[in-house]
Amino acid sequence: xxxPAEMMARVGEVVTFIATGDAHHIAETFTADPVIVENFAxxxxxxxxxxxxWRAGMRSHTADLSGLxxxxxxxxxxxxxxxxxxxxxxxxxxxxTRGHDFSEDGGWAFVLVRERGAWRISAYAWAVTAFRLL
Numbered sequence: 001x002x003x004p005a006e007m008m009a010r011v012g013e014v015v016t017f018i019a020t021g022d023a024h025h026i027a028e029t030f031t032a033d034p035v036i037v038e039n040f041a042x043x044x045x046x047x048x049x050x051x052x053x054w055r056a057g058m059r060s061h062t063a064d065l066s067g068l069x070x071x072x073x074x075x076x077x078x079x080x081x082x083x084x085x086x087x088x089x090x091x092x093x094x095x096x097t098r099g100h101d102f103s104e105d106g107g108w109a110f111v112l113v114r115e116r117g118a119w120r121i122s123a124y125a126w127a128v129t130a131f132r133l134l
Contacts, residue, residue, distance in 0.1 A: 001078045003087060006119045007112050011072075011089065014121070019068040021059045030122075031115045037125035068095040083114035084122075101134040 016025040036045040036054050040061045045054040062068065073090030086109070093104040111123040 001080065003075055003078060003085070004119065007085060010112065010119060010121050011108070011110065015070045018058060018062060021062065023055055028118070029120060031113060031120045034121060035123040039126060039128055064098050066096045068093060085112045085119070086110065103132045103134060104128055105130040
């Protein structure tokens with residue numbers, strides 16, 4: 001199955017926010033009541049207040065990073081039923097941390113729903129599977 005381009009565009013909006021810290025990239029990305037699981041405290045972010053906390057937490061988490069670029073393997077475990085979709089996405093981040101090159105491999109699990117006439121992220125979870133200083 002090939003995911004609709006709009007779904008991958010939503011992932012791209014999250015990536016751009018993570019790389020730049022500019023929240024205008026994610027203004028329409030999430031549902032009204034998202035759930036995000038991340039590798040920084042408090043790890044679970046729920047609802048509009050959680051989304052605001054996630055934005056601030058991500059900016060803090062990436063403060064010492066630069067040159068962030070994400071690449072993806074093929075989506076896996078794709079499920080699409082009416083107005084709900086699920087997929088996992090193998091991901092590699094590269095960039096610099098405190099001036100040192102790094103590579104981070106991981107996986108994202110996404111749930112998207114149709115809301116307000118568009119696909120939006122209802123939930124995602126991130127898991128690091130390998131981190132290397134290069």
